[in-house]
Amino acid sequence: MRLSSDQIQACNEPLLRRHQQAFARLSEYLEAEGFQPDALIAQIQQLQIAIPSWALGTGGTRFGRFPIGGEPRNLEEKIEDVGLLHALNRASGAISLHIPWDIPRDAAHIRSLAAALGLKFDAVNSNTFQDQPDQPLSYKFGSLCHTDPAVRRQAIDHNIEVIQYGKDLGSHCLSIWLADGSNFPGQRSFVQAFQHTLSSLQEIYAALPDDWIMLVEYKPYEPNFYATVIQDWGTAFLLSQKLGTKARVLVDLGHHLPNTNIEQIVATLMMEDRLGGFHFNDSKYGDDDLTVGSIKPYQLFLIFHELVQGLQSRNRSVDSLAWMIDASHNTKDPLEDLLQSVEAIQLAFAQALIVNRKALAEAQQQNDVAWCQELMQGAFRTDLRPLIAEARLQAGGAISPLHTYRQLQVRQQLIAQRGKKAVATGL
Numbered sequence: 096m097r098l099s100s101d102q103i104q105a106c107n108e109p110l111l112r113r114h115q116q117a118f119a120r121l122s123e124y125l126e127a128e129g130f131q132p133d134a135l136i137a138q139i140q141q142l143q144i145a146i147p148s149w150a151l152g153t154g155g156t157r158f159g160r161f162p163i164g165g166e167p168r169n170l171e172e173k174i175e176d177v178g179l180l181h182a183l184n185r186a187s188g189a190i191s192l193h194i195p196w197d198i199p200r201d202a203a204h205i206r207s208l209a210a211a212l213g214l215k216f217d218a219v220n221s222n223t224f225q226d227q228p229d230q231p232l233s234y235k236f237g238s239l240c241h242t243d244p245a246v247r248r249q250a251i252d253h254n255i256e257v258i259q260y261g262k263d264l265g266s267h268c269l270s271i272w273l274a275d276g277s278n279f280p281g282q283r284s285f286v287q288a289f290q291h292t293l294s295s296l297q298e299i300y301a302a303l304p305d306d307w308i309m310l311v312e313y314k315p316y317e318p319n320f321y322a323t324v325i326q327d328w329g330t331a332f333l334l335s336q337k338l339g340t341k342a343r344v345l346v347d348l349g350h351h352l353p354n355t356n357i358e359q360i361v362a363t364l365m366m367e368d369r370l371g372g373f374h375f376n377d378s379k380y381g382d383d384d385l386t387v388g389s390i391k392p393y394q395l396f397l398i399f400h401e402l403v404q405g406l407q408s409r410n411r412s413v414d415s416l417a418w419m420i421d422a423s424h425n426t427k428d429p430l431e432d433l434l435q436s437v438e439a440i441q442l443a444f445a446q447a448l449i450v451n452r453k454a455l456a457e458a459q460q461q462n463d464v465a466w467c468q469e470l471m472q473g474a475f476r477t478d479l480r481p482l483i484a485e486a487r488l489q490a491g492g493a494i495s496p497l498h499t500y501r502q503l504q505v506r507q508q509l510i511a512q513r514g515k516k517a518v519a520t521g522l
């Protein structure tokens with residue numbers, strides 16, 4: 096199904112007056128603070144968050160899955176779902192495919208389908224963390240790090256095949272997350288596992304087109320609970336340095352031990368020009384994959400503060416990084432959740448844009464600790480929701496995406512079209 100701009104506008108109509116009043120008040124405040132609302136809106140509209148093809152269905156935990164019905168049954172329907180999100184929020188203009196969960200058999204058809212909905216193809220993701228039914232060799236004991244060169248060969252070839260799919264779709268980025276590691280002390284040589292991983296990545300890197308980026312993701316534990324080969328940003332950074340300038344580190348917010356200072360990692364990676372992209376989610380305990388901004392919104396703002404600082408100091412636009420949601424839920428309508436996640440990202444980004452950086456730099460120089468905090472929290476505590484709504488409205492989207500989604504009964508229509516038992520492939 097598709098949403099027409101007439102449908103969205105009709106839902107905006109009753110909300111318009113209240114929105115305009117709220118936006119006028121906020122504009123007045125922002126102008127007094129020295130910011131131009133139009134310039135902020137242009138930057139907010141530029142930030143497009145890729146939706147992964149595996150996030151469109153209800154997620155599985157290891158204990159069970161409770162499908163919501165009307166989930167996309169194939170890649171075409173997944174693209175259709177991202178199109179629905181983008182029509183509502185005008186900020187989800189990209190899709191990230193996971194191979195082999197979503198193989199684009201007819202690339203030209205898939206590409207034109209996405210283009211008709213205003214969508215681009217973001218990073219393509221390889222998968223060597225599980226065995227596929229027709230796969231000759233098992234990844235039970237790792238993939239790119241495996242002790243057996245034949246298994247490493249298979250995993251390398253898979254990644255090169257994923258690059259080919261990406262080229263056909265117009266993607267420019269390969270994203271690699273490895274589950275490789277060990278469950279028990281002594282099971283593997285750390286050094287050998289690292290070296291095998293590096294040499295495998297070097298072969299994949301050699302197959303990367305010149306205008307592509309390779310993203311190397313890290314994670315401290317899970318599914319291996321003793322050691323992960325690429326356990327932290329330092330390991331991913333080391334690999335990317337050894338590989339070359341097209342290799343970058345991917346930061347997944349959920350892939351850190353509790354209370355890790357992620358914003359400091361971001362600042363360091365930006366300083367070294369090695370940050371490639373983001374996987375957004377939120378967590379309380381581990382890799383919980385909760386809705387972005389639902390647990391630690393201040394941390395998200397602090398991360399964006401460093402991102403904005405890094406981008407501005409390098410004179411880079413926001414689309415020089417790969418932005419993607421990487422989350423999965425058991426209890427919410429996945430499309431509603433994605434609307435909430437995108438909005439949380441936009442809010443944190445906008446809050447970071449209104450930090451008075453000049454005043455902050457001066458206060459830092461003077462070691463005026465209280466004023467530094469005041470400036471940061473002043474930006475964070477400013478309610479910028481009317482600004483985000485205005486950015487959407489001007490781009491043809493919904494003032495309130497979730498409200499409009501429910502009012503237009505999107506899920507009910509998807510269930511009517513696809514059936515109550517339709518379950519998406521993926522996590």
Ligand SMILES: [Mn+2]
Nearest residue numbers: 312347374421
């Ligand atoms: Mn991730």
